[in-house]
Amino acid sequence: MPALTRRSFIVCGTVLGATAGIARLAHAKPRPAAGGPPAARRPLPVDPFTLGVACGDPAHDGFVIWTRLAPQPLAEDGLGGMPAEDVPVHWEVASDERFRKVVRRGVAVARPEWAHSVHVEVEGLRPDREYWYRFKAGRHLSPAGRARTAPRGTAASLLAAFASCARYEHGYFTAYRRLAEDRPDLVLHLGDYLYEYSQDAHAVLGGAVRHHEGPETETLADYRRRHAQYKTDPDLQAAHAAAPWVVVWDDHELADNWAGDTPKLPEQQPYFRDRREAAFRAYYENMPLRRTSVPRGADMRLYRRIRWGRLATFHMLDTRQYRDDQGCGDGYKDCPEAFDPARSITGEEQERWLLDGFRRSRARWDILGQQVFFAQRDSDAGPLKVTSQDAWDGYVASRERITRGWVDAGVRNAVVLTGDVHAHWAGDLKLDYDDPTSPTVGSELVTSSVTSGGDGADADPATHPWLEINPHLRFYNNQRGYVLATIGKDAITADFKVVPAVTRPGEEAYVRATFVIEDRVPGVQQTYLRPVEPAATPRMAVDLGTQTIEQETGRP
Structure with a gap:
């Protein structure tokens, strides 16, 4: 599958919704929604990826990727300046740093009750390999992070x-x-x-x-x-x-x-x-x-x-x-x-x-x-x-x-x-x-x-x-x-x-x-x-x- 541009990341939302099962939210099951993932009621005018991205707990076939939406990270209520609504967050994992070879993609839901954090358990990857990942919310694209899977057997x-x-x-x-x-x-x-x-x-x-x-x-x-x-x-x-x-x-x-x-x-x-x-x-x-x-x-x-x-x-x-x-x-x-x-x-x-x-x-x-x-x-x-x-x-x-x-x-x-x-x-x-x-x-x-x-x-x-x-x-x-x-x-x-x-x-x-x-x-x-x-x-x-x-x- 070709890498997503900033524009196609939005256009492909319906297609991506079909693969959202790969995105296993660690804090809640996705809510059923007709026609794909929920859409935010209003666009995010400011970059919400102020807290960066992270990857964790690698296995031989995958890892967790994380981000949290917070356009105003030090807002006094602790909610990062986000609206009190679910926000779809598109994600993709590639085998190359320039995202020309995307191997997994999907949509997760950032929920206000979890401070709009996203935990995606990515599976089905090859062992002992480097990967790169990123997110998109609205028109905003996150920085990319480097991940890797653990080996399955012998490792040097x-x-x-x-x-x-x-x-x-x-x-x-x-x-x-x-x-x-x-x-x-x-x-x-x-x-x-x-x-x-x-x-x-x-x-x-x-x-x-x-x-x-x-x-x-x-x-x-x-x-x-x-x-x-x-x-x-x-x-x-x-x-x-x-x-x-x-x-x-x-x-x-x-x-x-x-x-x-x-x-x-x-x-x-x-x-x-x-x-x-x-x-x-x-x-x-x-x-x-x-x-x-x-x-x-x-x-x-x-x-x-x-x-x-x-x-x-x-x-x-x-x-x-x-x-x-x-x-x-x-x-x-x-x-x-x-x-x-x-x-x-x-x-x-x-x-x-x-x-x-x-x-x-x-x-x-x-x-x-x-x-x-x-x-x-x-x-x-x-x-x-x-x-x-x-x-x-x-x-x-x-x-x-x-x-x-x-x-x-x-x-x-x-x-x-x-x-x-x-x-x-x-x-x-x-x-x-x-x-x-x-x-x-x-x-x-x-x-x-x-x-x-x-x-x-x-x-x-x-x-x-x-x-x-x-x-x-x-x-x-x-x-x-x-x-x-x-x-x-x-x-x-x-x-x-x-x-x-x-x-x-x-x-x-x-x-x-x-x-x-x-x-x-x-x-x-x-x-x-x-x-x-x-x-x-x-x-x-x-x-x-x-x-x-x-x-x-x-x-x-």
């Missing part, structure tokens, strides 16, 4: 990037731009896609670089508006358009350090369930997720598996929605509750799902995409064990069950990918962290933040006290950036990329260190370390609540 390699923690006020999203320029096959976002705080709360030293619009997010309109503000950033749009994303949340998509039905602040308890429902709905509306993640009130299933042929299986976890409340009042503590075997960070159902996945796996690499630090990270050189109760250290038995699960299942290579802590880390995983000679049974790669914490500062990682206290931790760096990992049959090669400054736009990224995980050899091995950059005065966040200065600078 996969170029994957992972990132987390993008605080709009703390800097420019340059890391997203550099990530897009790397042209990965897959992007994993490990949480804190946005932050809920009101304007200038917890600003960097020297003042905020940019400003949040509106108050702290609590209502559905608040969350929709905050998502829209982030999505208008051109660097973030470029990263979404560059490759399919696989997303999971951490805490700030809802509220700092929430746990299940428990907010961080007790005074928020009476309305927290309503706030959670609003945050989940807005998250779904603004992410390229499948219908399996449609929220049901204040519940939303986000844990799932993405298979890249027989090369890698990504077990994407949700360590917020099902966890027990943090012990000992949160924060860094010597906390007996952390060792209670009844406490869980995943919840029983998700834990069973994960352990079953280990037993069934035939992948070369089993990779956990998740939010908070997995390995033990003790900040006390003495006899006390002072650890973060918000991380897996606060749920020691839960961590042991998961680790023992992949060991007993004979998983070939277990790798944990982590965000949250605003610094690059690499380390070995063990069943007994108190015995440095105990066997290494897995590897952990931790990405720094995109912006959260401000510029940060480079330092000799060997001088960091945590590396001495915790000999299983091999690397630390407190600059902003992301990780670019080449996943091959024989090894994973992880480049820890950093941006020298995020308080000024347009910085180039460079590789600070490279670590390799060899097939059937658990643990990380350093193969490259760039010399320390000249010292500079960092702009770092202050007044960070229970995580205090540690989360942003790496210092307890």
Whole structure:
């Protein structure tokens, strides 16, 4: 079928309606309409594609494509300046960047009750192929995005990037731009896609670089508006358009350090369930997720598996929605509750799902995409064990069950990918962290933040006290950036990329260190370390609540 021009995109509406069955809306079934999809009662006078496009959750035969119509993205009601009516949105997928070879097309319906978001589950495509996609509403054509399908069987390699923690006020999203320029096959976002705080709360030293619009997010309109503000950033749009994303949340998509039905602040308890429902709905509306993640009130299933042929299986976890409340009042503590075997960070159902996945796996690499630090990270050189109760250290038995699960299942290579802590880390995983000679049974790669914490500062990682206290931790760096990992049959090669400054736009990224995980050899091995950059005065966040200065600078 020939590519659609701006004019023929409209003229072919009736024909396209016949193929609308391919467009499976993740949030609602299409309403029956005689003569094709519904027509908007009035044309959209302004470009509605201000939030860009996105692709997500690739399978061997397809993926999700997403957009949201918002001609006035920061409208106070959170509805993006759209009329309160259904709007037909035409979409097409091509095997070439210029859309000369269109392979799928259809019409989806953007509905006001879902903030005019569109989720199309495209199927019937060829495995292990690049594709391009775009949308049209009225006379307006969206930017094009790049997608790809996963392989069905053997795959030689996969170029994957992972990132987390993008605080709009703390800097420019340059890391997203550099990530897009790397042209990965897959992007994993490990949480804190946005932050809920009101304007200038917890600003960097020297003042905020940019400003949040509106108050702290609590209502559905608040969350929709905050998502829209982030999505208008051109660097973030470029990263979404560059490759399919696989997303999971951490805490700030809802509220700092929430746990299940428990907010961080007790005074928020009476309305927290309503706030959670609003945050989940807005998250779904603004992410390229499948219908399996449609929220049901204040519940939303986000844990799932993405298979890249027989090369890698990504077990994407949700360590917020099902966890027990943090012990000992949160924060860094010597906390007996952390060792209670009844406490869980995943919840029983998700834990069973994960352990079953280990037993069934035939992948070369089993990779956990998740939010908070997995390995033990003790900040006390003495006899006390002072650890973060918000991380897996606060749920020691839960961590042991998961680790023992992949060991007993004979998983070939277990790798944990982590965000949250605003610094690059690499380390070995063990069943007994108190015995440095105990066997290494897995590897952990931790990405720094995109912006959260401000510029940060480079330092000799060997001088960091945590590396001495915790000999299983091999690397630390407190600059902003992301990780670019080449996943091959024989090894994973992880480049820890950093941006020298995020308080000024347009910085180039460079590789600070490279670590390799060899097939059937658990643990990380350093193969490259760039010399320390000249010292500079960092702009770092202050007044960070229970995580205090540690989360942003790496210092307890």
